Amino acid sequence: MKKILLFLFLGAVGVTAYSCDNNDDVVQGVDYDTISQVKDITGTFSSTGDYTISQGLNIPSTDVVLVYRLVGGNAWQQIPKSVYLPDVAGKPTNRVFDYNFVFNSQQVQIRIDDENFNLPSDLTSGEISSYLNNQTFRIVLVPASATGVGGAKSKNASVDYSDYNAVVKYYKIDDTKVQNIKVN
Numbered sequence: 001m002k003k004i005l006l007f008l009f010l011g012a013v014g015v016t017a018y019s020c021d022n023n024d025d026v027v028q029g030v031d032y033d034t035i036s037q038v039k040d041i042t043g044t045f046s047s048t049g050d051y052t053i054s055q056g057l058n059i060p061s062t063d064v065v066l067v068y069r070l071v072g073g074n075a076w077q078q079i080p081k082s083v084y085l086p087d088v089a090g091k092p093t094n095r096v097f098d099y100n101f102v103f104n105s106q107q108v109q110i111r112i113d114d115e116n117f118n119l120p121s122d123l124t125s126g127e128i129s130s131y132l133n134n135q136t137f138r139i140v141l142v143p144a145s146a147t148g149v150g151g152a153k154s155k156n157a158s159v160d161y162s163d164y165n166a167v168v169k170y171y172k173i174d175d176t177k178v179q180n181i182k183v184n
Helices: 002-019 125-131 164-170
Strands: 037-043 052-056 063-072 075-079 081-084 096-103 107-113 135-143 179-182
Touching: 037 052, 052 135, 063 096, 063 107, 075 081, 075 096, 075 164, 135 164
Parallel strands: 037 179
Antiparallel strands: 037 135, 052 107, 063 075, 063 135, 081 096, 096 107
């Protein structure tokens, strides 16, 4: 009888040890214990800042960085984004620049790239106001999936990352209390 109880006890311990693992936080390729982060930064692009706005963040290597520009009201446009300016008398023609960003594990830098004209002298005062002054960007950190299933690295991801509202819905992000930081 003692041998049977010993085997039952060892069997129960073995089943318990085998059934306990740490993979219960990932369901169908979506990591539910990684918390998405959202932060707004508002700043002005200027020559003293080399037309760059920087924000320090702790970015885990398991996250993907998405950046959106506020383009009016409550509309967010994903960057990188090319801006084609109309021809204006007294200004160069075919004026184009890009909002772009780079990041590392400590910060995100949003910048203006590839300008084919002189900033800001080749812009009208209205264009300076619309494209350089007090620009608001939303930085969104979402989990990446190294397996390519359901995360931002997946070619078949079920979310359109260019659509801010789709990203918010997919990752269940509460964007009603986003921290807004004024830089430069």
